[in-house]
Amino acid sequence: MQIKKFLKTRHLMLCSFLFITACIENAPLDSLSPAGPYARTIDDLFWLTFWIAVVIFFIVQGALLFSVFYFKDSPDKPEPKQIHGNNFLEILWTIIPVIILASIAVPTVRTIFDLAREPEDALKIEVIGHQWWFEYKYPDFAITTANVLVIPEDTPIRLEMWSNDVLHNYWVPKLNGKRYLVPGQKTYLNLHADNAEEFWAQCGEYCGLSHSKMRGRVLSLSQSDFDSWVMNQQKNAANDLDQNSLAYEGQQVYLNAGCTQCHVIDGVWDVQGEQIAPNLTHFGIRNVFAGAALKNNPENLTKWLANPAQIKPGTFMPNLELTEREIEALIEYLGTLK
Known part of the structure; x- marks a missing residue:
């Protein structure tokens, strides 16, 4: 009994949690908080469709409950009048869905064309x-x-x-x-x-x-x-580092450890490899990296450079077997790319 009670409580808590998370506002990927005209156009269409669906839901459920209770079978009640083949009703409940679908389809098609149209001076x-x-x-x-x-x-x-x-x-x-x-x-x-x-x-x-x-x-x-x-x-990366600095040591790691096979730094290594890996010219001012999966800070860079596949399984960036000193120097150099 205790186990069943626990499971019921657990399921209730899980359902409550899912309900609460669905009500969260201003989440990073919240599509219900439009911040521009295109998103508002989609939002307007969503709410139009939502409220039409709400009205239909209550009408249908109300009719269902009415039928269940009003036409409840009872020995002292005669059999209800049968309406199968009633032309008026069949035409009526064909026209009503057509009107409902049209009220959704017309603004939907208009929205599709509005979103696809190329804006002027873009x-x-x-x-x-x-x-x-x-x-x-x-x-x-x-x-x-x-x-x-x-x-x-x-x-x-x-x-x-x-x-x-x-x-x-x-x-x-x-x-x-x-x-x-x-x-x-x-x-x-x-x-x-x-x-x-x-x-x-x-x-x-x-x-x-x-x-x-x-x-x-x-x-x-x-x-x-x-x-x-x-x-x-539009500026190239600085290429006049102090040769006694840790950043210069990191630049040499970049040039000699295999990084240049995929990554470009304008003004330092200009061979076009952008189609393989991100351009690093101004890496230091980006607040995220690794496909924006990680915040750009020394701790995350250390983990990434030590073993990229551990962070992003299947990534094409190989483990270059860098030493701790090489990683430290490379991070110092990347921080100068602003």
Whole structure:
């Protein structure tokens, strides 16, 4: 008896917990807290559909309960009148669903076209999906970066997207819906952030072992801050380090340990390898790395460089068998890339 009571209590607590978590507001991937016009358009459609469904639910359940109790079988009651074949009723409950479906379909189709339309004077950014990170290119500014998409606030953004390997899905729930990244085919997504704020992004399509850790950030800045960011990103990495410094030692690790086979640092190693791994030119100012799965700090970098596959199973970054000294030096060097 005690075990059954415990299990009932446990199930009740679990159900209560799931109910409470569903009511959480302002979660990082909360699609019910729109922060831009495209997300609000989707939100408006959601609530329209939701309230239509609520009204239908109560009407149907009310009719069901009425039928159960009012037409309850009893010896002293005659058999209810049968309505099978009643043309009026059959036409009525055919027309009503058509009206309901039309009231949902028309705004849905309108929303689809509104979201797909390319905005005027939009900033164009390319998004390339990799296992398991997002690469960003700004053709107008000759900038390549990764993990953190930086955009100006209150400005329309047009993303041109494709995948470099398998099917991915780009999703920034507070700014718009999901869109597939397809190998060999371009897709498009519009973003527009009302204010300067940081948003979470996530791959929304299972794409391998570390799919859940294929995340991202969208950082919306004021126009002046965005202009400053662009100017900084267009600079090459400093290549005049003190040869007696730990950072210089880390640069030599980068150049000689195999990092250059995949990673580019503009001004230091310019061989184009962006299609293999993230461009590290301004790695030091990114607040996340490893597909935005980890915060950019020395502790996480130490774990990552010691054994990347332990953090992200299936990652293409090999274990280079770096010594503690090499890892320390490399972290010091990466911190200078600002």
